[in-house]
Amino acid sequence: MTGFNISRMVPPVIKSAYSRVVSGGWAYLLFVGIFGLLMLAGIASGIHALFIAGSRHAYGTYREVPVATLISTYVFFVVASTGLCLVSSLPHLFGVRNFMPIAKRSVYLSIITILSGFLVIGLEIENPFRMVIYNVISPNFSSNIWWMGTLYGFALVFLTIEFIFLIKEEKHTKAMIVCLLGVITEVAANTNLGGVFAMMHGRPYWYGPYLPVYFLLSAIMTGCAFIIFFFVLSYWINKKTIDLQTEKALESVGKLAILMLIIITIFTVWKILATFVGGASGTEALAALLTGPYAFNFWGIEVIGGMIIPFVLLLMSKAKNMMIMFVAAAFMIFSIFFMRLDLVVVGQIVPLYLELGVSEYSRLHTYTPSVHEILVVLGGVGFCGMAFLLGEKIFDGFQPMESGHAPEETIVEVKEAQETT
Amino acid sequence: MKDNPQSGEKHEKADTEFHLEIERRDFLKIGLAITGVIAGGTVLSLISNVGESFAPGAYRKKYPYKPHHSMVIRQDRCIDCKRCTEACVATNRVPDYGWRTTILKRELPESVDQKWDFIPILCNQCNNPPCVRACPTRATYKNKENGIVMMEDKKCIGCKSCMMACPYDARYFNEAKSAIDKCDFCFETRLSKGKTNVACAEACPADVRVFGDLSDPGSRVYKLIHQLQKPVWVLREEVGAKPNIFYMKG
Numbered sequence: 009m010t011g012f013n014i015s016r017m018v019p020p021v022i023k024s025a026y027s028r029v030v031s032g033g034w035a036y037l038l039f040v041g042i043f044g045l046l047m048l049a050g051i052a053s054g055i056h057a058l059f060i061a062g063s064r065h066a067y068g069t070y071r072e073v074p075v076a077t078l079i080s081t082y083v084f085f086v087v088a089s090t091g092l093c094l095v096s097s098l099p100h101l102f103g104v105r106n107f108m109p110i111a112k113r114s115v116y117l118s119i120i121t122i123l124s125g126f127l128v129i130g131l132e133i134e135n136p137f138r139m140v141i142y143n144v145i146s147p148n149f150s151s152n153i154w155w156m157g158t159l160y161g162f163a164l165v166f167l168t169i170e171f172i173f174l175i176k177e178e179k180h181t182k183a184m185i186v187c188l189l190g191v192i193t194e195v196a197a198n199t200n201l202g203g204v205f206a207m208m209h210g211r212p213y214w215y216g217p218y219l220p221v222y223f224l225l226s227a228i229m230t231g232c233a234f235i236i237f238f239f240v241l242s243y244w245i246n247k248k249t250i251d252l253q254t255e256k257a258l259e260s261v262g263k264l265a266i267l268m269l270i271i272i273t274i275f276t277v278w279k280i281l282a283t284f285v286g287g288a289s290g291t292e293a294l295a296a297l298l299t300g301p302y303a304f305n306f307w308g309i310e311v312i313g314g315m316i317i318p319f320v321l322l323l324m325s326k327a328k329n330m331m332i333m334f335v336a337a338a339f340m341i342f343s344i345f346f347m348r349l350d351l352v353v354v355g356q357i358v359p360l361y362l363e364l365g366v367s368e369y370s371r372l373h374t375y376t377p378s379v380h381e382i383l384v385v386l387g388g389v390g391f392c393g394m395a396f397l398l399g400e401k402i403f404d405g406f407q408p409m410e411s412g413h414a415p416e417e418t419i420v421e422v423k424e425a426q427e428t429t
Numbered sequence: 430m431k432d433n434p435q436s437g438e439k440h441e442k443a444d445t446e447f448h449l450e451i452e453r454r455d456f457l458k459i460g461l462a463i464t465g466v467i468a469g470g471t472v473l474s475l476i477s478n479v480g481e482s483f484a485p486g487a488y489r490k491k492y493p494y495k496p497h498h499s500m501v502i503r504q505d506r507c508i509d510c511k512r513c514t515e516a517c518v519a520t521n522r523v524p525d526y527g528w529r530t531t532i533l534k535r536e537l538p539e540s541v542d543q544k545w546d547f548i549p550i551l552c553n554q555c556n557n558p559p560c561v562r563a564c565p566t567r568a569t570y571k572n573k574e575n576g577i578v579m580m581e582d583k584k585c586i587g588c589k590s591c592m593m594a595c596p597y598d599a600r601y602f603n604e605a606k607s608a609i610d611k612c613d614f615c616f617e618t619r620l621s622k623g624k625t626n627v628a629c630a631e632a633c634p635a636d637v638r639v640f641g642d643l644s645d646p647g648s649r650v651y652k653l654i655h656q657l658q659k660p661v662w663v664l665r666e667e668v669g670a671k672p673n674i675f676y677m678k679g
Contacts, residue, residue: 062604064526071527071601074592134587135607142566142584153590154565210559210596210668287667360598364664366533366548369598 028401036245036397043393047127050387054131057380063134066380073356077377078132080348081385083201084230085125085392086160087223087348090198091231092118093167095261097191101184106260109253113242113399113406114235115171118194120395121234122164128388152203159197166190175403198227205355212286213293214355222275226347229268233318233340235261238396240334245397246405250330262327265340269319276315292358296372297350301357305350314343494576496642498554498614499673500627501653501661506635507532507547516632520618527601529612530629549637551629552599552612553664553672554578560591560600569609576673577616582608596668614640643673653677 032040057066069076096114099107130136139157148154166189173183202220209215239258243250250258280298283290297306321336359369377385400406509532517523517530530551537544558578561571568584569591571577585608592600592609603610614620615627630638641650654661654675661677 064602064604069589071592072598074589074602134589134602135585138584139566139586139588142568142586146566146568146584148562148565148567150562151565151590153563153588157565204563204590208559208563208594210594210665210670356593360596360665361533361550364533364535364548366535368531368533 025402025404028404029398032245032397032401036401040394040397043390043397046386046390047394048387048390050384050390051127051131053380053383053387057384058131058134058136061380066378067132068376068378068381072359072373073353073375075132075356076353076375077349077381078128078384080352081345081388082125082129082132083352084345084348085121085128085388086201087198087227088230088234088344089118089121089125089160089163089167090194090224091227091229092121092234093163093190093194093231094228095231095235095264097170097187100187101191106253107257109251110235110239110257110261112171112174112403113239114231115167115174115190116399116403116406117234117238117396119164119167119171120392120399122160122167123395124388124392125160126164127391128384131384131387152200152207156197156200156204159193159200163190163193163197166193195224198223205351208355210360211355212290213283213358218275218279218282222272222279225268225271225275226344229265229272229340230344232261232265232268233337233344236265236330236333236337237341240330240337241396242400242405245400248405255330258330258333259327262322262325262333265337266319266322266327269315269322269340273315273319276310288363289358292362292372293354296357297354300372301374302350302354305346309343309346310350313339314347318343492644493556494572494574495644496575497644497673498575498577498620499641499643499650499654499675500551500614500630501639501650501675501677502549503637503639503653503679504546504548504676505678506637507549508635509534509545509547510634512632512634513549513629513638516628517612520615520628521612522605523610524603524605527603527610529599529610548676549629550597550599550664551674552578552595553597553670553674554612554614556671556673557669559594559596559668559670563590563594565590569611572616575616575620577614578611579613579616580608580611582606585609596665596670597672650675 029040030037053066057063063069067076067078092114096107096111096118099105100111133139143154143157147158166186170183170186170190173186199220202223205211205214206216206219236258239250239254280294283294296302318336318340321332321339325332325336327333353375357373357375359371359373361369511532514528514530514532517528521529523529530549533548533550535546535548537546554577556571556576558569558571560569561578564570565588566584566586568581568586570579570581572579585606587602587607587609589602589609592602600609600611602608615624619626619628627638627640630640639649639653641648643650643654645651646655659677659679661675663672663675666672
């Protein structure tokens, strides 16, 4: 009697992916383990907060500041997803070929960043199971949150289909349609996310058409930073040198990052100037950001760490030195996380009845993230890191399709670039 | 009964005075309406303009609900005895970490008489409620008959977007319900059971809170809001939520 051999039932493609993961080296596996543990700690923390301790006890949010770090982390991840999708797909759609080598990994990163965001918000919402049911059977079409969640859900589906097409290297119309649908849903979801805050007419710091546009432009900046950061990392992980086509694509992304940094800086300056001449509530929030309890976050992390240093580094790198670009991208990603946090929290710290002059609402509200919240954030980061590392091996380093059959134009462009340098 | 010419004269005189009074009131109405506009619309003692203010073009009737539940808070009568908040807690099982109604205190050091002003607040049952627009699952909704902003707890996903959206800090997350809780003008605990007044108004010893149907010209709230002498205002009017809690003095 022959024994039941389970390995026979596993498809060869999974076997080879598994063997690549296992043979990734001890450092690789160590990081996969660390990120995996972080993810589990985050999930455990969130479940404990929501279903055992109660969010009132476990999270730092309260009546006057009902959402904070977890929502800002969700914003951080999903805005990054939009950026990754746009930077990798728009050139694809418009036939800018020098971005094509980065398409596969960028779309994969776009998928895992959405999932990271969903993981974090799933541990923030009090009744995630009700959400699954009533988002479908009792939708509120006037709610930005409903549109945002639904559209990001659709975006995830389209991105996944697009990724499958990219892996299979299918280039027909279907792939382009899915790519276009992914871009449309990502842009709609992203601007709706901006709308969640922009349409709060009781919160002057957020209210107005500024935020949806800011979210979209900021997404492109974030996408550039993520692409540079994760691409350089991936080549270290796969112990390969960056091929010329990818390097050329990353140079373009670096230049785009410089442009977006300038645009976001201009946006930030005008937001400050416009808010200064507005009502008391907005100016109080702005004062908290510029000279109050959030001044270090703004000047130290957002402006110096997120705008000035990356800008100087990217200029120094001339969008060619990948190491300097990597450091610049790391600065940007770190500071963008705080940009989201500051935006969400500062919009709520000004008391709603400030102008009434009552003692209960005379001081700015304060917010400090709890250990539970920090663990959930690390859980999202852990999932993102683990999924990135596993993806590198499972999809065999996202070999660019050009390695097999590169489009003529790309090869010519690369040769031209080599000649000029 | 014999006609009394003196009485007839009196009637005639009274009629003339009545007409003059109407003319005087109409004139004052125009004046106050203009004053209200100049004052940036914060003072709502504009008689008929109150109805217009809270029934924009989208509504066919002057007040869109029947009954159009609303409350007038006569602010200077409040002595912060907290019987209203205690009655609310007892009636609606409000936990110690939350509130449906509370009393704010404003210090008036420059004042020559009372040094404190007490301002009761609660859900404003807005005609254009930001919370209802923000809720992704329609867990919070505006009752089409009486205009009360209500909760359907089983649909609440606990995203807290309504808490962010509310300009009046009128909502909190209730752990026992696992849903957002807010003032529903005691609809669940009293009005739906045939009672006609809300717990806070009934408990108030100073008759600060006057609850009633704004669409009924015979109700106290209607009369208080549609009088001429005393200014009536709402909180955070600039938000545009069109609240149904009105404030006045006296």
